[in-house]
Amino acid sequence: MHSKTGAAALGSMSGRARIHNFGAGPAVLPLSVVEECRDALPNLSQSGFGLLEVSHRSPTFQNVVDSAMARVRRTLSVPEDYTVLFLQGGASLQFYMTALNLLRPGEQADYLVTGGWSQKALKEAKRVGDAQAIWDDSVNGFRSVPQVGEYAVRDDAVYLHYTSNNTLYGTQFHHLPDSEGKLLLLDASSDIAGVPCDIAAHDLIYAGAQKNLGPSGVTLVILSPRALSRVGDDLPTMLDYNVHASKGSLFNTPNTFGIFVLDRVFNWLEENGGLEGSIARNQEKSGLLYAELDKTDFWRPHADEGSRSVMNVTWLIHDDALEPVFLAEAEAAGMGGLKGHRSVGGIRASLYNGCQLDSVQALISFMHQFESNHR
Template identity: 40%
Template sequence: MTRACNFSAGPAALPEEVLKQAQAELLEWGSARASVMEISHRSREFMDLAEESEQDLRDLMSIPANYRVLFLQGGATQHFAQIPMNFANPQQSADYIVTGAWGEKAVREGSPYAQVRVAASSLDSAYTRIPARESWDLDPNARFVHYTPNETIHGVEFQDIPDIGGAPLIADMSSDILSRPIDVSRFGMIYAGAQKNIGASGLVILIIRDDLLERCPDSIARIFNYAQHAAGHSLFNTPNTFGWYLSSLVFKWLKAQGGVAAIGERNRAKAKLLYSTIDKSDFYSNPVEPSARSWMNIPFFLARPVLDAIFLAEAAEAGMLGLKGHRELGGMRASIYNAITLSQVSRLTEFMEDFSRRHE
């Protein structure tokens, strides 16, 4: 077997235990005598999986009872538009905190459906920091405040939940959901594409407070209406059944690891090891302010960019993939989501140290 360490930003690595279980169950799932992809989403077997997976997620994140959990098709980009469609209108304002490329995209896609205001941005620092809270220009009448807790491209992450007053706080947690404990009650809505810390691409999970669902207008198509999906328990239309199944396996795996608190300590250790390797060397650098560094996505640059292609080729030969930096930034990027182990990060840092010795 030649399976490599996969540091891809997304679709990203899944726990090997999950992949092996899915492989074993691919032809016959449970007592269904068929694949989970081949049975009705309204069958008793799949309905049981849906209910159990939601409860597992509620347990992992301590989701309060006044929040609905939705398992829908698509990804975060679709919901950049769908969120203002449901919670605002073109005459109402919505505030956005922009700390990277995904925040920019949320602004762009949301602008046709609300009076989008960039209340704070760190563009002036090339997205290497979090804007100081006292600089935020929040509208007291904003229908919601949207932010991206972790920016996968620039490697910038909020280390706490911002206090934004009375407006509902909406977070795109596609790349950091389930990576550490959070207080869900501080949010009006959390949403996340599944392909980083949850499972396969094509599934998006939403956690929405009940009072926000009351805002969803009848004027939009029902397929875009969150209240419609909540009323149908995410079964208004045929869902991504295989993606939902994979997420259910990941939730079980997370519980077996000790839950989000335990995985959070593991993630802290992984990030600390990789950043220390970067910081102690003149050969590597990371431009992000230490107080805003991501635990999940760590961009780094070689002192001599001419060595980038050699680094990637040698890393691949050593069994490490997905390290090429995003096309907007260049350099390298290691995405160390929940499925990446501390030993795999250690393997990467040992390679980095060896590479720097040979090419200084």
């Protein structure tokens, strides 16, 4: 089931061969998807038009959008009456757009602040209404996510917003937060299609594609009818979910390349066991890595055990002077993208859908060797 990373394929013509890429995003894609992109560049689906040169109004591209939408719905079990959009501006634009569309001035919105991205989402929502953190773990270095019962949604809140996976700190929700009947909003940028997610239990989900779904520049947004019906009138055109929904994500020129790649990634997922296959692979990869980290106190995993992420594994080395050595030796051994985010430091291995088991095995045997050399 696991295709190889293609370490020896593509890219060996000039410079180094493909590395084991643990970058946090844009991130490694399945090699077969990269090859499909290459093949479509001069001529997309035998249309005569190249992938980068085809009109978004053409039947050829409409087929791509339709296919991508259908695959998203199938793979993620999106309820029929939910709306699927492919937007631009990244998850960062959604921080503001969600609030602008769902909140009126003075109305309340509650946020679970579990890392830098939810802090940013909250900051943007404050521009629109009375947005507040009802749980914030910054004083503890964002090592955990809250359990149900550790926060209370305000009676008049319109929605509860959370970030399912905290890309920077390597923590993740393994349960559904309780929005107490309010709309439930989710930033799923770094674990969409990589972990179980009950779409029907949410009202708005957004995710930048560049980790689990494709390249940067396309953002998947999924809305419930309840959320869409709250969208206010007379919003700036490009920030209005109803505008994009009424035009099938083709109100203006979309990221045609990004939508093509997203369709191919979902096709790859479907050919490899669907969401269940992806969940099982991500559990296996992260399970192996955490087991290695837990073996000795040479390594210091960052996240508390019950909140550990299967997508971004973060850790320190007992002697922080060894961290640059680790990164340099890993790079020389063909492993890249392992430097922790600048706000956290240490090491981070991102194990998104495109990251194959053989990459994780290579990392673990490197760690083994590193530990015995530097103990």
